[in-house]
Amino acid sequence: ExxxxxxxxxxxxxxxxxxNKVMSKAAFQGAGIATAPFAYYFATQDREAIAADIEQRFDLPVVIKSSGQGSSIGTVIVQQKDELRPALEEAFKYSASLVAEAFIxxxxxxxxxxxxxxxxxxxxxxxxxxxxxxxxxxxxxxxxxxxxxxxxxxxxxxxxxxxxxxxxxxxxxxxxxxxxxxxxxxxxxxxxxxxxxxxxxxxxxxxxxxxxxxxxxxxxxxxxxxxxxxx
Known part of the structure; x- marks a missing residue:
């Protein structure tokens, strides 16, 4: 360009x-386009606080997605509570932010x-x-x-x-x-x-x-x- x-x-x-899934999901929501309920988090935040907030907002299973990846890299479907922290670490390996999304x-x-x-x-x-x-x-x-x-x-x-x-x-x-x-x-x-x-x-x-x-x-x-x- x-x-x-x-x-x-x-x-x-x-x-x-x-x-960037944080930006695109926020854009969909702002425009009234149907998208799965979500929340976003940053690598600078405390992991325990992130996990606690996700547990409060979402039922399991919940999908954790690295914000800047494709081809399902950095994406984990969390089925059990003890899988949440490892899923956060996996997503943050690839991006400085992530999206937690309701499982459809x-x-x-x-x-x-x-x-x-x-x-x-x-x-x-x-x-x-x-x-x-x-x-x-x-x-x-x-x-x-x-x-x-x-x-x-x-x-x-x-x-x-x-x-x-x-x-x-x-x-x-x-x-x-x-x-x-x-x-x-x-x-x-x-x-x-x-x-x-x-x-x-x-x-x-x-x-x-x-x-x-x-x-x-x-x-x-x-x-x-x-x-x-x-x-």
Whole structure:
């Protein structure tokens, strides 16, 4: 950006907000976008005080997430009280802040957005029962159901949520919004990925193929929108 070189994807602000879960979750909440109840904490705070506050605010299980990581790195689902302190230490290994988030016990979905168009919704089903780093990158472990086998109403609701998040964060190019549903089927935004994966097992290429766009055409389309001045 500073050198005036065209680049793909969102600008500096969108990428910074999207990469920090404290900032993005606060933005979702402030804009009235459905997201799981959360609280955030900093590495400078006393660990016992953090643990006590989380125990007061949340029922178990609770999800502890490092604020500046992706691919489930630094993310721990705490099932037992004695797992909380180790989870805090794990999250703080990667970032100076973390998010504690209510556990949403439902299905996992994702929606890519490009050029103000929401791609088909993908439902993610992992054979291990959890969508962690291994499930995301080991071929064949996670299935991507696209279009997701859900109602047209829920599909539209998720696509609208993704577009709202995309606009809120001032995104451009391709971004991907991750969503969970609770047991009643209500969708909650987890996060936005401003530089989504583009590997053989990645989600955006799958969604593009479902709408008739080849991987080669997707890459060319991304390259053609490269620009500067996206702050």
């Amino acid at each position: 500073m050198m005036g070189l065209p680049y793909t994807g969102p600008g500096v602000m969108a990428s910074a907000v999207g990469m 016990d439902g299905d996992e979905f994702t929606v890519a957005v490009m050029d103000d168009v929401a791609f088909p919704v993908i439902q993610i089903v992992s054979s291990t029962g959890k969508y962690d780093f291994y499930s995301k990158y080991a071929p064949g472990v996670a299935k991507h159901l696209c279009p997701a086998p859900i109602s047209p109403e829920l599909t539209k609701k998720m696509q609208d949520l993704a577009l709202n998040v995309f606009h809120l964060c001032h995104c451009s190019g391709v971004s991907r919004v991750d969503i969970m549903t609770d047991k009643e089927g209500h969708p909650f935004v987890l996060e936005i990925n401003t530089v989504p994966g583009m590997t053989a097992t990645s989600l955006v290429p799958d969604a593009a193929r479902a709408m008739g766009m080849s991987f080669e055409d997707l890459c060319e389309k991304i390259l053609l929108e490269a620009s500067v001045g996206k702050f």
